[in-house]
Amino acid sequence: MATALQLTGIGKSFDGFQALTDADFDARWGEVHALLGENGAGKSSLMNIAAGLYAPEAGRMWVDDNPVQLGGPRDAARHRIGMVHQHFKLVKPFTVAENILLGHPLASGEGSHRKRLGQLEAQIRAKAAELGFDIDPTQRVAHLSIAEQQRVEILKVLLAGARILILDEPTAVLTDAEAERLLSTVQALARSGAAVVLVTHKMADVKTYADRVTVMRGGRTVKTVDPKQVAVAELVQLTVGDSVAVPQRRRDGVAAGAPRLTVRGLRSAVAGGRPALDGVDLQLKAGEIYGLAGVGGNGQGELAAALMGLDDAVEGDITLQDVGDLKRLSNAQRRSLQFAAIPADRYGLALAGALTVAENFGIGQVHAGSYGSPWRLDTRKLEADAQAAVEQFDVQGVRSLGQKAALLSGGNAQKLVLAREFGRAPRIVLAHSPSRGLDVRAGAEVHARLLAARDAGAAVLLISEDLDEVLALADRVGVMTRGRIVAEFDQPADRQAVGQAMTDHG
Structure with missing residues (x-):
């Protein structure tokens, strides 16, 4: 089979963190190629580069054996690449057809909006019937189930002309029956000549539906194998590392x-x-x-x-x-x-970036009366306790206790959270x-x-x-x-x- 998509030597970093290092991947026309790995392995980052959302810092990309350099998602769409993200990008108050029109060539076509929308509704019904999707193009997205919303996302990229389809964790929020139906559909799509990339962590999906599987770990490509020829134990070991x-x-x-x-x-x-x-x-x-x-x-x-x-x-x-x-x-x-609570989103849930270091430290005890009433704070005691905690927990980068917490690095912000939560x-x-x-x-x-x-x-x-x-x-x-x-x-x-x-x- 001819190669539809190829990425070689891809490197990408975010704020000093190296997400991808010399990563390779290729997908062929007519196949389902699974991209397997734990969270943080680099799977989504690599595919976001293929979809034009990120620009690589190193490496090269080919589509249909032609070198390309994508300037963004519209560029990727022109090369007939479409990506369905794990977190859907739909406007809930809009109808199915209105959502699909946003990225469709008809959006800039001739005629009234109503006429173009009517034409698109007919296309949606035809494509949905072809794929076995039960979708009403006039239904508002807010009233659809998760599985139905996912079908809308797939219809959106296919009707925009995609023949290289990237699905990022497509079965993460589906029931077993919904997942089986979806994967059978995309497998049939590949057999009709498209190239499907299945980004996943699920061994059962890989073994049942993939023609090849590439395993990533730590931002690097580990190995590409035929899932029918390797045991699940070997795939697990490739994914999580040696035991x-x-x-x-x-x-x-x-x-x-x-x-x-x-x-x-x-x-x-x-x-x-x-x-x-x-x-x-x-x-x-x-x-x-x-x-x-x-x-x-x-x-x-x-x-x-x-x-x-x-x-x-x-x-x-x-x-x-x-x-x-x-x-x-x-x-x-x-x-x-x-109780000590350390949420995953330290800036959104654990700290108020616009408040000072001292205020963030003391905020948990203000309502308990440890520093007087909220209207008459004992700022001297608060600042003394905050200073002691900053020193005890080695919170670096604190030039003064009046400094905004948003100016702390990630590690030091987390240490400030720990100082507050473990203060007692x-x-x-x-x-x-x-x-x-x-x-x-x-x-x-x-x-x-x-x-x-x-x-x-x-x-x-x-x-x-x-x-x-x-x-x-x-x-x-x-x-x-x-x-x-x-x-x-x-x-x-x-x-x-x-x-x-x-x-x-x-």
């Missing part, structure tokens, strides 16, 4: 204490598609780090939000030892019970991706704080997409996929077994 012993920074022989936080049957409501939380059962014990592994988008963020009090729209039980129902407590009450010995620590985006030194300092909290008797929940981080810190390891915890492992856990659990249930 080598990871140094365990644990207290050998020290048993965990009593259950401190118990979660039973936690579910989130959702309009269409699968619920983000679909019956989570979890128990956090005193003096233990429970590491929750899994590929992003499987409910980890929603679980963290529910436990941190950021989302009350959940069903099920969250019970705190000696207190009872956690859901009835306000955030202020949770803080008074010595916590009983419960909820940490979601606490070292994401940090350099090795800053990440190690975050890890040291989590271990110290555990050793002081706290119950620690560590949610991370970095399997190395989970295996290095956790006393017990859980695996979360599709809104449920599907497996648990005592330490020392086998890396390949954990990786298998992450993919088996996808």
Whole structure:
């Protein structure tokens, strides 16, 4: 088969972080080529370059054996490349046809808007029938299910002329039946002569629907193989790395204490598609780090939000030892019970960038009255405590306590969050991706704080997409996929077994 798309030696960095290093990939006409890897492996970054969203800093690209240099997504569309992103780019108040018209050649055609929209509605019905999609072009997107919205995205790129179709984690939010139907459709599309790139982490999808699979890890291309000729165990090993012993920074022989936080049957409501939380059962014990592994988008963020009090729209039980129902407590009450919360979005949820370093440090205790009333703050005491915390937690780059928190680097911003959250010995620590985006030194300092909290008797929940981080810190390891915890492992856990659990249930 002739080559439809080829990328060689691709390099790309973001704010000093090297996302891609000498990455290679090619897709042929008539095939489904899977791009497999963990979150952060570089899959989406590489395909965003193929779709014209990012410009590579190194390497070359060919379409149909012709060298190309894309100036943006419109350029990619002219080369008949279309990408369906994991997070849909649809205008919810618009109809299906109005959304598709935005990127369609008819948008700048002749005739009235109504006439062009009518022509497009006819094209949508014809293409939907050809693909087996049940789509009403006059329906507003806001009223469609997740699966239906995804079909609209596919129709949008195909009707714009795409013959190289890139699907980024297309089955992440679909039910099994919806996923099977979608992948059968795109496989048929490839057999009709198109080239389909399936960006995924799911072994079952790769084994069933892909003609070839390229594995990426750490921003590099590891290997391209025929999925029918290799065992799942080999694909798992290529994806997560060799099953080598990871140094365990644990207290050998020290048993965990009593259950401190118990979660039973936690579910989130959702309009269409699968619920983000679909019956989570979890128990956090005193003096233990429970590491929750899994590929992003499987409910980890929603679980963290529910436990941190950021989302009350959940069903099920969250019970705190000696207190009872956690859901009835306000955030202020949770803080008074010595909860430490480290959300994944440190700038959006953990810090107020426009406030000062001192204000960000003290904000958690102002309502508790530690610094007087909110209208008459004891700024001297607040600044003294903030200065001591900055020194204790080695928050670099603080020229003065009146400096805006937004000016801190990622690592130092995270250290400021830790200084505030661990200012009083916590009983419960909820940490979601606490070292994401940090350099090795800053990440190690975050890890040291989590271990110290555990050793002081706290119950620690560590949610991370970095399997190395989970295996290095956790006393017990859980695996979360599709809104449920599907497996648990005592330490020392086998890396390949954990990786298998992450993919088996996808």
